[in-house]
Amino acid sequence: MPPPHKHDKKHDKKHRHPASQALRFVEPASLDALLATLVPGNADREFVQRCLIDEGPLHHRGANYLLLRLLGRVLERVPGVDAPLEGEEVPMRLPPHLEDEVEEGNFPLPLPTRALRELLGDDEESLAAAVDCLTDGPPQHSLANVVMVSLLERLLARLEAKR
Amino acid sequence: MSAGPDQAFSLAAAELGMASAAWLFTAEVDRSEGAEGVQRLRDALGRRWPVLDAVCAAWLEGARAPEVSTAPLLAWLEGITRVVVVGLEARWLDPLVAALPAAVRVGLIKHSELSPDWDRVIANFAGRVELLELADFQGWAGQRSVLLSFVYGAGGVSGLFALSAWVRVSGPDVRTQFRELIGWDVLGVPLSIYPRWLVAVSPGDFTRLEAGA
Numbered sequence: 161m162p163p164p165h166k167h168d169k170k171h172d173k174k175h176r177h178p179a180s181q182a183l184r185f186v187e188p189a190s191l192d193a194l195l196a197t198l199v200p201g202n203a204d205r206e207f208v209q210r211c212l213i214d215e216g217p218l219h220h221r222g223a224n225y226l227l228l229r230l231l232g233r234v235l236e237r238v239p240g241v242d243a244p245l246e247g248e249e250v251p252m253r254l255p256p257h258l259e260d261e262v263e264e265g266n267f268p269l270p271l272p273t274r275a276l277r278e279l280l281g282d283d284e285e286s287l288a289a290a291v292d293c294l295t296d297g298p299p300q301h302s303l304a305n306v307v308m309v310s311l312l313e314r315l316l317a318r319l320e321a322k323r
Numbered sequence: 324m325s326a327g328p329d330q331a332f333s334l335a336a337a338e339l340g341m342a343s344a345a346w347l348f349t350a351e352v353d354r355s356e357g358a359e360g361v362q363r364l365r366d367a368l369g370r371r372w373p374v375l376d377a378v379c380a381a382w383l384e385g386a387r388a389p390e391v392s393t394a395p396l397l398a399w400l401e402g403i404t405r406v407v408v409v410g411l412e413a414r415w416l417d418p419l420v421a422a423l424p425a426a427v428r429v430g431l432i433k434h435s436e437l438s439p440d441w442d443r444v445i446a447n448f449a450g451r452v453e454l455l456e457l458a459d460f461q462g463w464a465g466q467r468s469v470l471l472s473f474v475y476g477a478g479g480v481s482g483l484f485a486l487s488a489w490v491r492v493s494g495p496d497v498r499t500q501f502r503e504l505i506g507w508d509v510l511g512v513p514l515s516i517y518p519r520w521l522v523a524v525s526p527g528d529f530t531r532l533e534a535g536a
Contacts, residue, residue, distance in 0.1 A: 203402060207466065207502045210530065215499055252500045255461055264404065264465030265500075299499045 182218045186225045194232040198245070198310050204268035208303055211267070216300035224304040231311040240318030245272035250295045250306055271295055271306045275313035332368055332375065337437035338444050340412030341520065342475065342509045345378035346388040347414075358383060373518040374475060374510065381512035389511050389536030393419050396471075396507060396533050403427060403502065405463045407455060409472040409493075410486040411435070411444065412509045415535050420451050430455040430463050434488040436520065457491060464500035474506040474532070475521055476514050484514070484521035493528060504528065509535040
C-alpha cells in the first residue's frame with residue numbers, strides 16, 4: 161500500500177462520516193409533511209421528494225433536506241393563512257432535440273413569482289432572468305430552489321400580514 | 324444436442340423474452356419427453372441461458388409457470404399517461420398492456436443484444452405498443468411517465484439482474500425525468516448460474532420493485 165498522501169489525514173478528519181452514514185439525519189417523513197403543503201398529490205410529492213433527497217450527489221441530498229427543514233421550522237413560528245402560490249413551470253432537463261416533443265416535461269411544482277417580482281421591482285426582464293437562474297440545472301438544484309422560494313414567499317406574506 | 328434447440332431458444336428468447344421462452348420451452352419439453360427431457364434441456368442449454376437453467380431446475384423441483392399478476396403494478400401506474408418498457412417478456416407484457424387504459428401510451432425500447440425482428444415483435448401487440456429508439460425515448464418523459472424494466476431474481480440471494488437496456492436508459496439524467504422507475508420481477512425462481520445476458524443492478528435503482536407472479 162502506498163504511503164498516505166500528506167493531505168489525507170486532514171481530509172479524513174474533515175470528512176469523517178462514511179457514505180453510509182452521511183445522510184443519517186434525513187427523516188423523509190418530516191420532509192414529506194412539509195412538502196404536502198406545496199404538492200398535495202401523493203405520487204407527485206413522492207416524485208419531487210425523490211428528486212430532492214434520493215437522487216444526485218450525497219451532499220446535495222443532505223443539504224436540501226437540512227435547508228428545507230430549517231425553513232419549514234421558521235415558517236412554523238410565524239403562523240398564518242397562505243394564499244395559493246402561482247408562478248412559472250419548472251422544466252425537466254431534457255435533451256434539446258426532444259424539448260418540444262414532451263407534453264408533460266415540467267415538474268409538478270411551479271416556481272412562485274410574487275415575492276421575486278416585488279424584490280425585482282416589477283422588472284419583467286429581470287424576473288425572467290431570475291426564473292431562468294432558479295429553474296436551471298439538475299432537479300437537486302432547481303426543485304430545491306423552487307421549494308425554498310415557495311417557503312420564503314409564504315413567510316414574507318405572513319410577516320407582511322402581521323405588520 | 325444439436326444446434327437446433329439453441330437456435331430455437333435464441334429466437335424465442337429474443338422475441339418473447341428469456342423467462343417467457345424458458346417457461347414455454349420447459350413445459351413443451353416436459354410434455355413430449357418428461358422430466359428426463361427437461362434435465363437434458365437444462366444440461367444442453369443451461370450454461371448459455373441461465374434463466375432457462377433456473378426455470379428447468381425449478382421445474383424439476385415441481386415448480387410450474389406462475390400466474391402473471393398485474394394488479395400490484397397497475398396500482399402504481401394509476402394516473403400515468405405513458406409507460407416506457409425496458410426489455411421484453413411477452414408473457415408478462417401481454418396482460419399488462421391489455422389491462423392498461425387505452426389512453427395510456429406504451430412504448431418499448433428498441434434495444435437488445437439478441438437482435439429480435441422488431442417488426443414481428445411489435446406486430447404481436449396490434450398497434451398498442453410503439454417502438455422507441457435510445458436516441459429519442461426521452462420524448463416520452465414527463466411527470467406522469469413511468470420507466471418499467473423487467474428484472475430477474477428480486478427474491479433470490481444471488482442478486483438482482485436486469486437487461487443491459489436498463490443500464491443504457493437509466494442514467495442520472497433520465498432518472499429525474501420519469502415519475503417512477505419500476506422493476507417488475509418476472510423470474511420468481513433462484514438463479515444458480517451467473518446470468519450472462521443480464522446485468523447486476525441494485526434494488527435502490529428502482530422506486531418500486533414488484534413481483535410479477
